[in-house]
Amino acid sequence: MVLCIAVTAGFKNQSQIANAYGTAVIMVMLVTTFLMIPIMLLVWRSHWALVVLFTVLSLAVEIPYLTAVMKKIDQGGWVPLVFAAAILLIMYVWHYGTLKRYEFEMHSKVSMAWILGLGPSLGLVRVPGIGLVYTELASGVPHIFSHFITNLPAIHSTLVFVCVKYLPVYTVPLDERFLVKRIGPKNFHMFRCVARYGYKDIHKKDDDFEKMLFSSLLLFIRLESMMEEYSDSDEYSALDQQELIDEARSDARSAADLSYASRDSIVPVRSPNRPGAMSSAQTTTATLGFETVGDEVAFLNSCKDAGVVHILGNTVIRARRDSGPLKKLAIDYLYAFLRKICRENSAIFNVPHESLLNVGQVFYV
Secondary structure, eight states: OHHHHHHHHHHOSHHHHHHHHHHHHHHHHHHHHHHHHHIIIIISOOOHHHHHHHHHHHHHHHHHHHHHHHTTGGGTTHHHHHHHHHHHHHHHHHHHHHHHHHHHHHHTOBOHHHHHHHTTTTTSEEEEEEEEEEESOSSSBOHHHHHHHTTOSEEEEEEEEEEEEEOSSSOOOGGGSEEEEEESOGGGOEEEEEEEEOTTOOOOOHHHHHHHHHHHHHHHHHHHHHHHHHTTOSOOOHHHHHHHHHHHHHHHHHHHHHHHHTTTSOOOOBOSSSSSBOOHHHHHHOOOOOSSHHHHHHHHHHHHHHOEEEEEEEEEEEOOTTSOHHHHIIIIIIIHHHHHHSOOHHHHTTOOGGGEEEEEEEEEO
16 A cells, blocks of 8 residues: 555656556566466476467567557656566575575484484483474474484473475365374384475364374374284285275274363373383383383373473574675575564464474574
8 A cells, every 4th residue: 555655646647657557567468478388388288389379379469568668667667677676586585595594404404323322312301291393304303403402401202393394286185184204213202294285274273283193193103013013914905004094093083082082181191011100210211112002002192191392493594794795684684574574383383382492593604
């Protein structure tokens, strides 16, 4: 609204406004035409003759209009070009900063050898509970995790690295939304979960997200155990695999429902190997060995009852001291402003503040 008022008050006549509007319209037509070409070739699989015919007919109409508005750029047609250049600059700075953040996380991933060298306790006190560590990496352990464990003396007994990816599809079915993988040996109690969403999917309430993620964890554990039992068998068909998946999914849903049905009551964390309260030694070392799948499922249920904490990494980008003034202006001010006005990850994931932990670090580019 402010821009429209400024343009109208600045031009003070209709002809200059019409020139600006005409320049914007013809630019949109040209961009649409050139974007339709790869759509017809790659998506619609149209014949090349039809693509050429469409391009020739469209340009035959648009090029005369383009030559007409080019003569009126100095008479008001420059306004949409200035707006486009400003938006392009903002998008370029945002893309550059985001790309640098991702490259930093990719190149500074924690090696698996370093994690294995820490042992099942990760060199810390493993307290009851589940820690959901959000990261943009779909593989590997993020650097923010090493920053976390080197500055805090304790970590949760079960860790799940959650990566949320938005796919170029309308929606992702619920039974295909979560991809789960184990990180390290079983006694490390570390998992990776990739949550996939389409561009029309929205995050529901946090309780629903946690419940679906926990159900996927239980499903993975049961499938992993079933696959190990059948790995040495030659009589294992695709039908048997589907039956195992259906059975494991049903058991996982039942276990998750029972777990969430008792969330309002205070349940002490118990060992899956014997009745009674979990001892401090078991809690500290977290090196439980599971004889059956039920033991590990019971351990996860006890961790869930102890509480879930959402750990969000916040990587702040700053320009190096020897950087030029333009780079400092783009990174330290423009990109920082864009990051500030964007919604935080906690708002996107609907994370309650009482179970939110932000871990920050500074990265210089």
